[in-house]
Amino acid sequence: MGLRLSRVIGHRGVAATAPENTLTGFRLAAEAGFSWVEFDVMLSADEVPMLHHDEKLGRTNDGRGRFCAQDAEALGRLDAGAWFAPDFAGERIPSFADAIACCRALGLAMNVEIKPAKGHAIRTAEVVSETLNALCPDLTDRIVVSSFERECLEVAKEKAPDFHRGYLCERLADGWRQAAEDLGCVSVHPNHRPLTEAAVAAIRDAGFRTLTYTVNDPLRAATLIAWGVDAVITDEPSLVAALA
């Protein structure tokens, strides 16, 4: 089934107003009017897929060391909210399964970014694929799986073929079209900063949708949409109304 996109996608939940990659972030994204959210999935040491952006702990929680060196139980005890604001103290790092259940309950569609720690690309993509197959067989039109790591998209193509894939990149490098085609992607997700109108046209002419990140300025967002971008991934809840 085709991908049912909206024009705005909440980045890491709604990162301007809630701690990133948390269930409260998803709740606040839904309250702000988002119907899609993006989030990052990384494996714990005991191979539980959990939501986290950085390879290192500490920026978005009170942990230390490498994320992938700790078991899910220890990661789940960290405070993932107090760093953002005192009101969010006690927020936890959710598992991917918890995030899926939360988004499902809130009616949020998901851009699942596979974010492997170095050396863990294949296993992370395998576990994400297994989880999607087990928990989301009814949501294939409401999920797009993306990654900067080509290996992850190869594994997703093989292990979770029913789910749409997005070719995530900084800029359109040589060979992007062939790579996105080979990986069976439906969309290309470039950084908006180097993006040009001609690049957006090239993506469209090649038959892909364009999702671009991370767009927080409403004027820039309007320009990108006018160029033909399908969706902007944003931290800012005000973009929901601005692009309505």
Ligand code: G3P
């Ligand atoms: O998926 C879009 C965007 O999230 C990619 O960059 O570093 O925010 O995960 P990053």
Ligand code: MG
């Ligand atoms: Mg991301």
